[in-house]
Amino acid sequence: MIVSVKEILTKAREGGYAVGAFNTVNLETTRAIVDAAKEMRSPVIIQITERTMEYAGGRMIFNIVKNDVEFYAPEIPVGIHLDHGKSFEATQRCAEIGFGSVMYDGSRAKFEDNIRNTKKVVEYCHEKGVDVQGELGSVLYIGETEGGEINWDDFMTDPQKAAEFIEKTGVDALAVAIGNSHGFLKERSEPDFERLKKINELCNIPLILHGASDWENGKVVEAIKNGISCFNVDTAIRVAFVSSLINSLKGGSTNFDVRKILEAARESAKEIVKQKIKYFGSEGKA
Ligand code: G3H
Ligand code: 13P
Ligand code: ZN
Numbered sequence: 001m002i003v004s005v006k007e008i009l010t011k012a013r014e015g016g017y018a019v020g021a022f023n024t025v026n027l028e029t030t031r032a033i034v035d036a037a038k039e040m041r042s043p044v045i046i047q048i049t050e051r052t053m054e055y056a057g058g059r060m061i062f063n064i065v066k067n068d069v070e071f072y073a074p075e076i077p078v079g080i081h082l083d084h085g086k087s088f089e090a091t092q093r094c095a096e097i098g099f100g101s102v103m104y105d106g107s108r109a110k111f112e113d114n115i116r117n118t119k120k121v122v123e124y125c126h127e128k129g130v131d132v133q134g135e136l137g138s139v140l141y142i143g144e145t146e147g148g149e150i151n152w153d154d155f156m157t158d159p160q161k162a163a164e165f166i167e168k169t170g171v172d173a174l175a176v177a178i179g180n181s182h183g184f185l186k187e188r189s190e191p192d193f194e195r196l197k198k199i200n201e202l203c204n205i206p207l208i209l210h211g212a213s214d215w216e217n218g219k220v221v222e223a224i225k226n227g228i229s230c231f232n233v234d235t236a237i238r239v240a241f242v243s244s245l246i247n248s249l250k251g252g253s254t255n256f257d258v259r260k261i262l263e264a265a266r267e268s269a270k271e272i273v274k275q276k277i278k279y280f281g282s283e284g285k286a
Contacts, residue, residue, distance in 0.1 A: 002069055005079035005101035006131045006172050008043045009206035013229040017281035018220070021045035021208070022273055023083060023234035024061070025052045028266045029241060030068050035266075036273035038073040042282040044273075045101075045230065047083035050090050062097050076286045081133075083232070091121045095130045103175070107135035111161060118169040126170070136165050137177030139210040142185045152179050152188045159198040166203050173230070174199075175208045182211040183235045191219060193226050200227025208232065212276070213239075220279045233276050237269050244268040 012019045024030045024046050037044040046065050053061060062080065069078045082094040082102040091102040104121040106114035118134045125132050137157030140150070157176040166174060178196045179188025200207060209215075209223055212231035220231065244265040248255070255261065277283055 001074055001077055002066055002100065003043075003077040003079060004131060005045055005081050008045060008077055008079050009173055009229050011043070011285070012282065013206050015285065016224070017285060018224045018228055019043055019045060019230050019282045019285075020212075020273070020276050020280050021047050021081060021083070021230050021232045022237060022276075023047050023049065023052070023232070024065060025238075026056060026061070027064050027068075028262050029237060029269055030061075030065050031072075032237070032241075032266045032269035033273050034065075034068050034073050034076070034078070036270045036277060037076050037078065037286070039270075040274055040277045040283045041076070041286040042277045042284070043077040043079075043286050044277070044282075045079040045081050047081040047103075047232070048099075049083045050086060058093060059097055062094075062099065066098070083234075085121075088117065088121055088124070091125060091130075091132075095125055095128045099130060101131040101133065101172075103133040103135070105135050105175075107138045107175075107177075111136075111165075115165060115168045118165075118171060122170045131172040132170075133173040133175060133208060134165065134169055134171040135175035135177075135210075136162050139175065139177050140181040140185060142181075142183040145185070150186075150188075152192075156192060156195060157199060159195065159202050162199050163202040166205060171205065173206045173208055174203060175210050175232075176228075178209075180209055180211045180215075184214050185211075187211075187214070191223065193222055196223065196226040196228070206230060213237075215279075217279045224281065231276070231280055233273075236272050236276070240268040240272040241265045 138155045179191040206229035210232040213236035
Protein backbone atom coordinates (compact mmCIF):
# COMPACT_ATOMS: atom_id res chain seq x y z
CA MET A 1 0.00 0.00 0.00
CA ILE A 2 1.36 3.41 -0.90
CA VAL A 3 1.58 5.56 2.23
CA SER A 4 3.20 8.84 3.15
CA VAL A 5 6.95 8.88 3.72
CA LYS A 6 6.40 11.00 6.81
CA GLU A 7 4.23 8.26 8.32
CA ILE A 8 6.91 5.62 7.68
CA LEU A 9 9.66 7.83 9.13
CA THR A 10 7.66 8.92 12.16
CA LYS A 11 6.85 5.31 13.08
CA ALA A 12 10.51 4.36 12.73
CA ARG A 13 11.64 7.30 14.88
CA GLU A 14 9.12 6.50 17.57
CA GLY A 15 9.84 2.77 17.40
CA GLY A 16 13.62 3.12 17.71
CA TYR A 17 14.42 1.46 14.39
CA ALA A 18 15.26 2.75 10.91
CA VAL A 19 13.97 2.07 7.42
CA GLY A 20 15.76 1.87 4.10
CA ALA A 21 15.23 4.31 1.25
CA PHE A 22 16.24 2.22 -1.75
CA ASN A 23 16.91 3.63 -5.22
CA THR A 24 15.17 2.05 -8.16
CA VAL A 25 15.97 2.57 -11.84
CA ASN A 26 13.63 0.20 -13.67
CA LEU A 27 11.09 -2.61 -13.38
CA GLU A 28 13.70 -5.13 -12.22
CA THR A 29 15.14 -3.14 -9.33
CA THR A 30 11.62 -2.12 -8.31
CA ARG A 31 10.55 -5.77 -8.16
CA ALA A 32 13.70 -6.58 -6.17
CA ILE A 33 12.91 -3.93 -3.52
CA VAL A 34 9.20 -4.72 -3.32
CA ASP A 35 9.82 -8.49 -3.10
CA ALA A 36 12.42 -7.97 -0.37
CA ALA A 37 10.06 -5.72 1.62
CA LYS A 38 7.27 -8.26 1.25
CA GLU A 39 9.41 -11.21 2.33
CA MET A 40 10.74 -9.25 5.32
CA ARG A 41 7.35 -7.68 6.15
CA SER A 42 9.12 -4.33 6.24
CA PRO A 43 8.01 -0.80 5.38
CA VAL A 44 10.30 0.76 2.77
CA ILE A 45 10.82 3.96 0.87
CA ILE A 46 11.44 3.58 -2.85
CA GLN A 47 13.25 6.54 -4.32
CA ILE A 48 13.84 7.81 -7.82
CA THR A 49 16.42 10.36 -8.97
CA GLU A 50 16.09 12.97 -11.72
CA ARG A 51 18.51 10.96 -13.88
CA THR A 52 16.30 7.90 -13.52
CA MET A 53 13.28 9.99 -14.48
CA GLU A 54 15.12 11.09 -17.62
CA TYR A 55 16.10 7.49 -18.35
CA ALA A 56 12.79 5.75 -17.69
CA GLY A 57 10.30 8.61 -17.94
CA GLY A 58 9.07 10.20 -14.72
CA ARG A 59 5.46 9.10 -14.91
CA MET A 60 6.47 5.66 -16.17
CA ILE A 61 8.87 4.83 -13.34
CA PHE A 62 6.46 6.30 -10.77
CA ASN A 63 3.67 4.08 -12.08
CA ILE A 64 5.91 1.02 -12.24
CA VAL A 65 6.58 1.44 -8.51
CA LYS A 66 2.97 2.25 -7.63
CA ASN A 67 1.51 -0.65 -9.66
CA ASP A 68 4.10 -3.11 -8.42
CA VAL A 69 3.31 -2.28 -4.78
CA GLU A 70 -0.45 -2.29 -5.29
CA PHE A 71 -0.40 -5.58 -7.19
CA TYR A 72 2.31 -7.60 -5.41
CA ALA A 73 2.53 -6.11 -1.91
CA PRO A 74 -0.70 -4.32 -0.99
CA GLU A 75 -0.11 -5.15 2.69
CA ILE A 76 3.33 -3.47 2.84
CA PRO A 77 3.63 0.31 3.55
CA VAL A 78 5.72 1.87 0.80
CA GLY A 79 6.53 5.56 0.29
CA ILE A 80 7.57 6.98 -3.10
CA HIS A 81 10.20 9.70 -2.90
CA LEU A 82 12.26 11.94 -5.21
CA ASP A 83 15.93 11.54 -4.27
CA HIS A 84 18.25 14.58 -4.58
CA GLY A 85 15.91 16.94 -6.42
CA LYS A 86 18.15 19.75 -7.62
CA SER A 87 15.59 22.39 -8.60
CA PHE A 88 12.21 23.74 -7.58
CA GLU A 89 10.87 22.62 -10.97
CA ALA A 90 11.95 19.01 -10.39
CA THR A 91 10.10 18.88 -7.08
CA GLN A 92 7.07 20.55 -8.64
CA ARG A 93 6.95 17.97 -11.42
CA CYS A 94 7.14 15.10 -8.92
CA ALA A 95 4.36 16.60 -6.82
CA GLU A 96 2.21 16.78 -9.96
CA ILE A 97 2.98 13.16 -10.87
CA GLY A 98 1.92 11.99 -7.40
CA PHE A 99 5.11 11.45 -5.40
CA GLY A 100 4.34 11.54 -1.67
CA SER A 101 7.70 13.04 -0.81
CA VAL A 102 10.57 14.92 -2.41
CA MET A 103 14.08 15.79 -1.42
CA TYR A 104 15.29 19.25 -2.28
CA ASP A 105 19.07 19.10 -2.16
CA GLY A 106 20.33 22.63 -1.74
CA SER A 107 23.32 21.49 0.26
CA ARG A 108 25.92 23.00 -2.07
CA ALA A 109 24.44 26.50 -1.82
CA LYS A 110 25.24 29.06 0.88
CA PHE A 111 23.29 28.55 4.12
CA GLU A 112 20.90 31.47 3.51
CA ASP A 113 20.28 30.44 -0.12
CA ASN A 114 19.67 26.83 0.92
CA ILE A 115 17.08 28.09 3.44
CA ARG A 116 15.36 30.35 0.92
CA ASN A 117 15.22 27.73 -1.85
CA THR A 118 14.17 24.89 0.43
CA LYS A 119 11.45 27.03 2.00
CA LYS A 120 10.00 27.73 -1.44
CA VAL A 121 9.83 23.98 -2.13
CA VAL A 122 8.24 23.32 1.28
CA GLU A 123 5.56 25.97 0.76
CA TYR A 124 4.64 24.56 -2.63
CA CYS A 125 4.80 20.88 -1.64
CA HIS A 126 2.99 21.15 1.69
CA GLU A 127 0.13 22.83 -0.08
CA LYS A 128 -0.12 19.66 -2.20
CA GLY A 129 0.30 17.27 0.75
CA VAL A 130 3.84 16.28 -0.28
CA ASP A 131 6.59 15.85 2.35
CA VAL A 132 10.00 17.48 1.93
CA GLN A 133 13.48 16.37 2.92
CA GLY A 134 16.26 18.96 3.04
CA GLU A 135 20.03 18.59 3.31
CA LEU A 136 22.48 20.58 5.36
CA GLY A 137 26.18 19.90 5.26
CA SER A 138 27.21 17.94 2.20
CA VAL A 139 27.38 14.21 1.50
CA LEU A 140 30.22 13.77 -0.99
CA TYR A 141 30.24 11.70 -4.19
CA ILE A 142 32.97 9.58 -5.77
CA GLY A 143 35.11 11.73 -8.04
CA GLU A 144 34.58 14.97 -6.13
CA THR A 145 37.65 14.64 -3.99
CA GLU A 146 40.05 12.83 -6.26
CA GLY A 147 43.70 13.30 -5.49
CA GLY A 148 43.27 15.27 -2.29
CA GLU A 149 42.82 14.53 1.38
CA ILE A 150 39.31 15.26 2.56
CA ASN A 151 38.85 17.81 5.31
CA TRP A 152 35.64 16.31 6.64
CA ASP A 153 34.92 19.30 8.88
CA ASP A 154 34.24 21.37 5.73
CA PHE A 155 31.26 19.15 4.88
CA MET A 156 29.71 18.28 8.23
CA THR A 157 26.25 19.32 9.44
CA ASP A 158 26.41 21.98 12.14
CA PRO A 159 23.87 21.05 14.88
CA GLN A 160 22.82 24.63 15.71
CA LYS A 161 22.45 25.52 12.04
CA ALA A 162 20.44 22.36 11.48
CA ALA A 163 17.93 23.48 14.12
CA GLU A 164 17.74 26.93 12.52
CA PHE A 165 17.37 25.39 9.05
CA ILE A 166 14.45 23.23 10.17
CA GLU A 167 12.72 26.08 11.93
CA LYS A 168 13.06 28.47 8.99
CA THR A 169 12.20 26.02 6.19
CA GLY A 170 9.62 23.69 7.77
CA VAL A 171 11.17 20.54 6.25
CA ASP A 172 9.81 17.17 7.39
CA ALA A 173 13.13 15.31 7.40
CA LEU A 174 16.80 16.25 7.23
CA ALA A 175 19.76 14.57 5.50
CA VAL A 176 22.86 14.95 7.63
CA ALA A 177 26.58 14.77 6.95
CA ILE A 178 28.58 13.15 9.74
CA GLY A 179 31.48 11.71 7.73
CA ASN A 180 29.35 9.61 5.37
CA SER A 181 29.72 9.73 1.58
CA HIS A 182 27.95 8.39 -1.51
CA GLY A 183 29.13 5.21 -3.21
CA PHE A 184 32.07 3.13 -2.06
CA LEU A 185 34.11 6.29 -1.52
CA LYS A 186 36.48 6.35 1.44
CA GLU A 187 34.58 7.71 4.41
CA ARG A 188 35.80 9.48 7.53
CA SER A 189 37.66 6.93 9.68
CA GLU A 190 34.84 7.08 12.24
CA PRO A 191 31.46 8.76 11.71
CA ASP A 192 30.99 11.70 14.06
CA PHE A 193 28.34 10.16 16.30
CA GLU A 194 28.73 12.89 18.93
CA ARG A 195 27.71 15.42 16.30
CA LEU A 196 24.77 13.25 15.27
CA LYS A 197 23.63 12.98 18.88
CA LYS A 198 23.75 16.78 19.20
CA ILE A 199 21.81 17.25 15.96
CA ASN A 200 19.20 14.80 17.23
CA GLU A 201 18.87 16.63 20.55
CA LEU A 202 18.28 19.95 18.80
CA CYS A 203 16.14 18.73 15.89
CA ASN A 204 12.82 17.07 16.42
CA ILE A 205 12.35 15.52 12.97
CA PRO A 206 13.56 12.28 11.33
CA LEU A 207 17.23 12.34 10.30
CA ILE A 208 18.39 10.62 7.12
CA LEU A 209 21.80 9.11 6.42
CA HIS A 210 22.76 9.04 2.74
CA GLY A 211 25.45 6.77 1.33
CA ALA A 212 24.66 3.72 3.47
CA SER A 213 25.59 1.09 0.87
CA ASP A 214 28.85 0.30 2.64
CA TRP A 215 27.68 0.75 6.24
CA GLU A 216 28.15 -2.40 8.24
CA ASN A 217 25.80 -3.47 10.99
CA GLY A 218 27.84 -2.03 13.90
CA LYS A 219 27.86 1.48 12.46
CA VAL A 220 24.18 1.22 11.51
CA VAL A 221 23.19 0.30 15.07
CA GLU A 222 25.24 3.18 16.51
CA ALA A 223 23.67 5.62 14.04
CA ILE A 224 20.14 4.51 14.94
CA LYS A 225 20.96 4.88 18.63
CA ASN A 226 22.02 8.46 17.95
CA GLY A 227 18.99 9.46 15.92
CA ILE A 228 19.03 8.14 12.33
CA SER A 229 15.59 6.98 11.13
CA CYS A 230 16.40 6.20 7.50
CA PHE A 231 19.40 5.01 5.47
CA ASN A 232 19.71 5.63 1.71
CA VAL A 233 21.02 2.73 -0.36
CA ASP A 234 21.77 2.83 -4.07
CA THR A 235 25.28 1.64 -5.02
CA ALA A 236 25.03 -1.74 -3.27
CA ILE A 237 21.92 -2.56 -5.32
CA ARG A 238 23.61 -1.51 -8.57
CA VAL A 239 26.71 -3.55 -7.78
CA ALA A 240 24.68 -6.69 -6.96
CA PHE A 241 22.58 -6.30 -10.09
CA VAL A 242 25.44 -5.65 -12.51
CA SER A 243 27.71 -8.32 -10.97
CA SER A 244 24.99 -10.86 -11.61
CA LEU A 245 24.63 -9.70 -15.22
CA ILE A 246 28.39 -9.99 -15.76
CA ASN A 247 28.32 -13.45 -14.29
CA SER A 248 25.42 -14.56 -16.47
CA LEU A 249 27.06 -13.26 -19.63
CA LYS A 250 30.64 -14.33 -19.06
CA GLY A 251 32.36 -16.79 -21.37
CA GLY A 252 30.20 -15.89 -24.36
CA SER A 253 27.02 -17.38 -22.89
CA THR A 254 24.48 -18.57 -25.43
CA ASN A 255 21.56 -17.99 -23.09
CA PHE A 256 19.54 -15.34 -24.91
CA ASP A 257 16.53 -15.50 -22.64
CA VAL A 258 16.59 -11.95 -21.34
CA ARG A 259 14.09 -12.86 -18.62
CA LYS A 260 16.35 -15.53 -17.12
CA ILE A 261 19.33 -13.18 -17.03
CA LEU A 262 17.35 -10.33 -15.49
CA GLU A 263 15.63 -12.64 -13.03
CA ALA A 264 19.01 -13.69 -11.62
CA ALA A 265 20.09 -10.04 -11.33
CA ARG A 266 16.81 -9.20 -9.60
CA GLU A 267 17.37 -12.00 -7.07
CA SER A 268 20.87 -10.69 -6.26
CA ALA A 269 19.54 -7.17 -5.75
CA LYS A 270 16.72 -8.53 -3.59
CA GLU A 271 19.17 -10.32 -1.28
CA ILE A 272 21.10 -7.08 -0.70
CA VAL A 273 17.90 -5.21 0.15
CA LYS A 274 16.89 -7.96 2.57
CA GLN A 275 20.27 -7.81 4.29
CA LYS A 276 19.97 -4.03 4.69
CA ILE A 277 16.43 -4.31 6.06
CA LYS A 278 17.79 -6.70 8.71
CA TYR A 279 20.54 -4.23 9.66
CA PHE A 280 18.09 -1.33 9.87
CA GLY A 281 15.74 -3.23 12.18
CA SER A 282 12.57 -2.74 10.12
CA GLU A 283 11.92 -6.47 9.58
CA GLY A 284 8.42 -7.36 10.77
CA LYS A 285 7.37 -3.71 11.19
CA ALA A 286 4.90 -3.68 8.28
O1 G3H B 1 22.63 9.81 -4.43
C1 G3H B 1 22.05 9.46 -5.45
C2 G3H B 1 22.43 8.40 -6.35
O2 G3H B 1 23.30 7.46 -5.81
C3 G3H B 1 22.92 8.94 -7.67
O3 G3H B 1 21.97 8.54 -8.53
O4 G3H B 1 23.02 8.31 -10.78
O5 G3H B 1 20.55 8.29 -10.46
O6 G3H B 1 21.81 10.43 -10.19
P1 G3H B 1 21.85 8.95 -10.10
P1 13P C 1 24.89 4.97 -1.86
O1 13P C 1 24.93 4.88 -3.34
O2 13P C 1 26.24 5.17 -1.25
O3 13P C 1 24.16 3.84 -1.26
O4 13P C 1 24.06 6.28 -1.50
C1 13P C 1 22.72 6.33 -1.85
C2 13P C 1 22.12 7.65 -1.56
O5 13P C 1 22.50 8.37 -0.67
C3 13P C 1 21.01 8.07 -2.41
O6 13P C 1 20.53 9.32 -2.05
ZN1 ZN D 1 22.11 10.64 -1.42
